[in-house]
Amino acid sequence: MAKLKWGMIGGGEGSQIGPAHRLGAGLDGAFEFTAGALDHRADAGRAYGQRLGLATDRAYGDWREMLAGETARDDRVDLVTVATPNATHFEITKAFLEAGFHVLCEKPMTMTVEEGEEIVRLSETTGRICAVNYGYSGYSLVRHMKAMVARGDLGDIRLVKAEFAHGHHADAADADNPRVRWRYDPAQAGVSAQFADCGIHALHMASFVIGQEATRLSADTVSCISSRQLEDDAMVNLRFDGGAVGRLWTSSVALGRQHGLTLQVFGEKGGLRWAQEHPNQLYWMPLNGRLEVIERGAGGLSPEADRTSRVTVGHAEGMPLAFANIYADLAEAIRAGKEGRMMDPAADLYPRASDGLRSMAAVFAVAESGKAEGVWVDARPPMYR
Template identity: 40%
Template sequence: MTEAKNRPIRWAMVGGGRGSQIGSIHRSAALRDNTFELVAGAFDIDAARGRAFGVDLGLDPARSYADYATMFAAEAKRPDGIEAVSIATPNNTHFAICKAALEHGLHVICEKPLCFTVAEAEELKALSEAGGRIVGVTYGYAGHQMIEQARAMVRNGDLGEIRIVNLQFAHGFHSAAVEEQNPSTRWRVDPKFAGPSYVLGDVGTHPLYLSEVILPHLKIKRLMCVRQSFVKSRAPLEDNAVTLMEYDNGAIANIWSSAVNAGSMHGQKVRIVGSKASIEWWDEWPNQLSFEIQGEPVRILERGMDYLYPQARIDDRIGGGHPEGLFEAWANLYRRFGLAIGGTRGVAPEGLEDLVFPGVDAGLEGVRWVENCVRSADAGGIWVEYS
């Protein structure tokens, strides 16, 4: 891992203000490798509170704005205006803010979901391509090194023919109606703010994207989904869902998305089963990857070791034996966003064409998957052709 040699990208945030856990993660990740420089922000729906927070972060008070529209317009007039913006606001605002940012010629890094409908996602994709701008989506777990190891193992045939994909993100922190006392959770179960789903979009799309990174050659052919609101007040949004999928090569998959898996801390696991061997990754033990060859003892591969494929060592920060976690994974992701943005500025590093990061297509596919799951579930849990 080497630090950026070029000028940092002038960067701003919308949302992620005081008390926002995700906002803190964005800033820590973006600033870690000198790839981005925070120069402006519209951090809060409360203008005064947002301005005060920006000042506390060390921003010029004139660049701590009341809202995103004012910020985009004012920064566009500056010779040193922002070049990229991160969006860390409730789901229902993502499309409008992302569209406005692209129309102002900005690169965008957006919390998922990118938007609520495939039509909206396709509009954002068209805008990004027309303007030559990057749209990144913060599927932050993709920044863990062992995901790249898994991808390389599949590509190199270590597992044989892929047969079964077993995915889950099933935690237990919302097994009761915690939103009644927690405003930061309440909007997630309100269709007006969260959109057409709760756990399918909130947690299910994370392992879905990891599977897309590891298995880029597999395409979903059809799926069947059932969803439940075990905490009845959350209806019509689900707090538990099970999705079965068939791929175009005959492989099958399932995704368990849940916030009511009582006792589970996080519960995000990815298991890929091939004709020769299987691999399994669990985000509570992100530095390890289980490699299970039929008829042989289980092997636990460790992050940062020389026996890994080179792709898994590119993002290594501190060498084997030292545990890395979510902040490092997000920093790896932001570094990739920065490299991709740098490519549009004429400073693309060697090998940029192989750079893997969750871009606008990943955001679109996440929205497409949720849309298909909801369509299946609302029709009684029937098989639907993936479209």
Template identity: 40%
Template sequence: MRILKLGMVGGGEGAFIGAVHRIAARLDGCWQLDAGCLSSTPDKAKRSADALGLARSYKSYEDMAAQESVLEGGIDAVSIVTPNHMHLPVARAFLKAGIHVICDKPLTTDLAQAEDFANECAGYDAQFFLTHNYSASPLIRQAKSMVADGTLGDLRLVHAEYLQDWLSRAPDADNVQAAWRTDPARTGGAGAIGDIGTHAYHLATFVAGQNASHLAADLSSFVDGRQVDDNANILLRFASGARGSIFASQVATGCENGLKLRIHGTKGGLSWAQERPNEMIFTPIGGVEQRLTRAGAGATDSANDVSRIPAGHPEGYLEAFGTLYREIALHLLGVEVAHDVPTLKDGVAGMRFIDACQRSSRDNAEWCAL
């Protein structure tokens, strides 16, 4: 398979998610990182590029898009790992230049802007992908296939929660990661719901195979002076009749990265936790609880397709990210993959979720259509 050439915007010194994307991109040997505009500060961008040994470093993403699009051997795709408010302008520049985009979530900071962008993208040849990495975990793929083949019966309850505690207190002034995540100008006012709530919602709807039709949300800001939500309690209604909930918090003391999913139908239920990604509990109605393991006895083809190592060896966050990068590469090379990777429609769905949460909470948790 031809190795694709990758660029990156953002993700320089002090960034967390940029390093994750770089590891994921090279995990399966599908991508080679060649170019970047790793910071909006030129000196920092240059230092970051030199540290990574990049062939080409740019002072602006506009220059990078323009020059890479005409360069022989230029990049095939760009990875966008900037704060949220920069996702769309960067994506637009590269899509216009004919370069594919792999973008961190959420899509942007405003629903209307996201919908306009989706219409605009219909006129581009280049493609847009969104990195909801948890959807590529092997047992999540198995859960989705079990729902789709009727193992759980008709769905009744869909619950996801994502609990952290790292923003339980006002962060130090030099905490760059906290600074932009709690800045309404760079997040569109979406704190926990944008940062981790969109992951929980995408995971729930990905496995359930359906988006929610209505929600009721109570958003809170517990830390004094904070201008974005740091806690969200959300009820969901699905057109199928199923009911659900999302609990997303960055002030849940004692929780590190507690993403969990529980789905219950007329024939059985499933439970999975990201901090124990190699096991999932399945309980058929009236039956004995079963512990399903990644690549173990009872693993489905959809799970085995994205498992790299034998059962019993831990495989998790980085590998799931790597699976998305591999599947995006295969898709761009015209090779069929078993699951659709997250795209622009998933980004717009995430923005509809954020917008409905904010509207509902402003109206004292009134039910809102998505």
């Protein structure tokens, strides 16, 4: 089977997320890294692209050059990943969708709800995939949690508790460091800092697993480091469209917490607990039963979990492999489209533009509610009301 061609914008040398994408896209041999505009400095981007093995004419200096170059080719890339800073996502994603490319955009997909709606419409009218990299939803046991909820193991979901709380911006002496400061500056970061950066991962994971969307929320947002204009901590209460209650905590000043992404789901027949820093174990407590540990890779869990488990039980599996599962879903979706067949339903789990849009609506809702001392507000984008 011919490999699909993959291109990347952003993710240059020294970037935080670029290597995880390259590892993820390359893992299964479904994609060949073919084109890139990797850096905001044209020469550095070209040079790094060539060092990573791109042909000289496909190691571009700039995303517009890449758009023109790839559009003109018969063997254009099948998928473009956008892993640049947030404020550029909208215009790059829009331009590539309009030119007929499938796109995987980093989160947050856009800076406003209106832009998010435009991307959703564009993806629908062009028939192109616009996926959003909520990459943690690619973990095998996260998919197993979703499968357990969907098949009714937990019964009706009463409560979901999500956290994404780390301590990496806790040093007040470091608050003026330019690499940190922009994140809390409304002119550069928009209406929210910590919720828009990390809270949306936790919210997406909660919605993904329980199969319900947030409808209303009330937020308590604070800047624990008082020089910050945007929040470095938020506690958000939520209601979901299937009746679940949500509790979400996100923080960047939680010293001692590392990545700090966790999910707990409590249903009428059982409860689940999972933590991203220990992704190979899922804790399951059936009503009136005993606490059980479900090990990733044990086999026979669910089609969704078995398909996304890559190394044998007992060996650690981590974040780039979760990203690989998003890429595997996309490879299956693109191939199914090319071959005119239905895609494998166990692969049809990659996060969509609609998820990116819902996140943006939640970001603005959190900002609005936080300013109004926690008043309950609509968490849905106007398009889905």
